[in-house]
Amino acid sequence: MSRQPQDISGEPLGLLGAITHLSLRKRAIVFLATGLVALLGIFAATQINQELFPDMDFPAITIVTRFPGASPDAVAEEISEPIEEAISNVEGLERLQSTSADGISLVVAEFDYGTDMEKREEEIASSVSNLTFTAGVEQPVVNRIDFADFPILAFTMYGERSQAEIDALAEDVVVPALERIDGVFSVTITGASERLLVVSLDPERMARLGVTADDVEKTLEENNLSTPSGFAIEDGKILPVRTEHQLSSTEDVANLALVSAAPTQQPATNSPAVEVVPLRIADVADVGLEPSPLAAIARTNGRPSLAIGVFKAQEANTVEVANEATDTLDRLEREGLLEDVETAVLFDQSDMIEESIDALLREGLFGAIFAVL
Template sequence: MTVLMILIAVIGVISYATLPREANPDIPIPKVLVTTAYEGVSPQDIESSVTMKIETELSGLKGVKEITSTSDEGMSTIVIEFLPDIRVEDALQDVRAKVDLAKVELPAGAEEPKIREINIADFPVLIVSITGSISPVRLKFIADELEDAVEAIPGVLNADVLGGLEREIRLEIDPDRVAAYGLSAAELLDRIRSANVNISAGGLETPGTRFNVRVPAEFTDPREVDRLPLAVRGGKTIYLADVATVRDTFKDRTSFARLNGADSITLSIQKRIGANILEVADRVKAVLAEARKVAPAGVRFEVTLDQSDDTKLMVSDLENNVVSGLILVVLVLVLFMGWRTSLIVALAIPMSMLLSLALLQAMGYTLNMIVLFSLILALG
């Protein structure tokens, strides 16, 4: 019996130390999200040319509880909710098959529909706001560097930068000049598209060596586009600069972020399913500490959301409840039943907790909000 108790204690302590901590459990929700971007198109046209075409194909799915859709400017969003007994993997496969059938009916300018499942564990565990009295371009560059550093952390699934300026090379065509030279906007776009490519020219073999030949032709500077030849009229070469203006500017902003009334850039961080939220949060904060050292004066990094704090609090509550429950039970039993009986019960409380933790580890569970609440409730 003594050996068994020692074995349970050792395994339980090891399990407690190694069990991954996370805020929310990985609960499979039978919901699938389909988003299709079609920039520059009104909500009415999005609904008729994209949303309704996809919905028509999705209506034949089995096990669907509800389909809801939203058509915004430049974006179609469809949420398919399945019955609880449908596996998420099967739902994703069926939705992909139906969306593939609808692709042939979508407009040529529409982007590839994106399909993903909705999972509670995909919500961000950390949100960092970056503010400073520097140019928005410089602030965006700092945020992008921080994004790369955070995504390299083990356990981090994804990091998204929101509210920043994104560079865009914009082509402003003069329709009068295009018509005067006998050209069309479609010809201009085709010419730019065909010139902005890298071409593989095969291989070059020498005795004992083989080289891959590649012809780089992608534009690296907006000024290169100005000198792109389009056609010859009257013995004179017509360049893109003769019929259009190339501007190095920024995309129209689709998201804004503010902190205490000042413009900021937000970095939203997601962790991988099963990763320890406490370890991930500590590593992200270590990266933030290094970023603060090299950032320009006036740039601040503020953590505005940290789900690891809630997890730490619940783990601390569990530990406090175990200790306080043990002390109270022992005191009551000592007063009324003596030391021997109180010692047996005193050992039963931590042993039951350690055995539970060992079983959780063996079954592949994590110490999340639901598990911690259940343990605290059972202990009470």
Template sequence: MSLSGFSIKRPIFTVMITLVVVVVGMVAVSRLPVDLMPEIVFPTLNVSTSYENTGPEEIEELITRPIEEAMSAVPGVEEVFSSSSEGSSSVRVMFSWGVNLDAAADDVRERLDRVIGRLPEDVDRPTLRKFDPAQSPILMLGALSNLDPVLARRIIDEQISYRIERVPGVASVDVFGGREREIQVNLDPDKLKALGIPLDLIITKIRQENIDLPAGIIEKGNYEILVRIPGVYTSLDEIKETVVVVREGVPIQLKEIASVEDTFRRITRIVRINGLPGTRIAIYKQSGKNTVEVAEGVLKEIEEIQEDIPQIQLVPVSNSSQYIKSAIRNVSSSALYGGLLALLALLVFLANVRSTIVIATSIPISIIATFALIYFGGFTLNVMTLGGLALGIGMLVDSSIVVLENIF
């Protein structure tokens, strides 16, 4: 018995199966993650290394070149591209398509472990990242305030960023611009030269004094008391009174050879919002999350933040969810118009209302069933999947005509 004959002889069973497919498809549509493009994994890894206060030539010689040599020996590498700038090194490793990127990342980490010993001692450990074009900010905010710039940046870092990161689907928040608080120790070179105090000794002394140390356990009867020696600086006076060295039995404090100031970092980047100095806040979403839902959740949280912290004005600068909704709306409307025009053409050429209604019913049911397959397949609702559905409408019309001709 053919499928068409089985369906005609058992109409109730056929209707129930169709309703189940429609219900599952509708539920899948409501839960499908929405994004602009499908997730694409490029076979590229990026090794970033930071070495502050170092020129590009020294960065290339001391860091970039050893890492390049190590990466060139990794199996499956097709091309190695590097960039050296002041204080940072970036090495991009490109593999052939189809390579297992997780296994390649393990090989790269192994090579990095071997080359770390050749790098300067005080350089930051190289970080390995996958090249993911989807990990771009979904939302950019600008922060404006009449408060002290250092205080405004501190509120953004400690309160606003923390609250945004709690929104479901948010992976991280990047704050850029503004004035960051910094304690500066400005040394007097003449005094250092006269006393014969090396610079590395001062740095070591400050680091040693600015730590908390565990001092063991004191047992007293049935109790165990944890002992800790607090040593973290809590005021400028504590920093100034740090003993750097002892000369002929006389301690030399830091305030005698340097000035200690509570100020902000040197400004190297300027952010302007609506022509005024401000701070940029970039928000990144977690992989596989619905971009539109995450952006809407962040905007809702921002409204609550504005009520709690009215001194700082948060202005949306860019919102990728709006572009995504507009793009999906355009593709969806194009598919709808194409389907309606196809049905109109069928009605004109077939001159049979009943056959046209059958075909018109098969198109939405098939599309809704496709949404269920997209959901269970782990895909996202994006421009590519909707474009495929739009093209599939034409094939549905052709298939429906063939089935009708075979039935009648």
């Protein structure tokens, strides 16, 4: 018959006293168990994704629609109000608000926490895709509010090269290298210059050949097809799908046969057959490329620059992806691919995450030391 442990006064020990008594008698087992738990904790800590923001599903969906050149009143009447009416009966909708500004509409649909936001997003995207907008309105973009919409790393590129050379370097070298990193979802560029294809009509040639501006416009519309065809779901995001047949060069545009153009004179019925060569856009207009106004401007140390943002996939580790991205930039510099170009980091989530983890480990270590003492 085993005897219950007692204190110095002969009274039986309580639960905590019994545990302490057992620990003192079995020191080797206690040390082994403590070491095993510590090792398991260290291993688990290395496997956890390190994130700056928690993985939260906000109960809100945004619908952004652009209408270049339109006034706020026109945006509200042609876009915001039809969208509000189309999605007002979505199940679980708590509040619907819209903002109409010059050339853009923002509609926000709010739901209760716990709502199946993926299903609501599909319903809203389906309702919006069935709407028919006036000419000039771009396809609405439907998105859930997500911390993944913020870049984990943002940096600028600037230097002694021309802006066009820096643009080409970013698009042809830097962005492809970053996109090849495992865990990178997308890479965006802000401040890059773009060129617009401009068709300059010649009134004299048009009058002589009997061509109108409507003829040219109809020709361009029918040969540069871009029409909405519904939507697709990829990585939890609703993406609009369009059927496109795009013209790829100024020569393609200049050589287009005018749809409704006709010779100014018809041959007599008794005249021999004459091959009629269709008129081209180049016969009535000059086609070329011109710099477009920048939608966004980036400057670093007073000089024009590019701002590049790196976005990670939802399941990727922020610290690992950000560190790999900075290592990639260092490698490009060592290989001489960024000659006469400097990069400056604007924002790096991994730095803040590592600082937070270091502070947590430091405080935990101090706590353990004081507990032992």
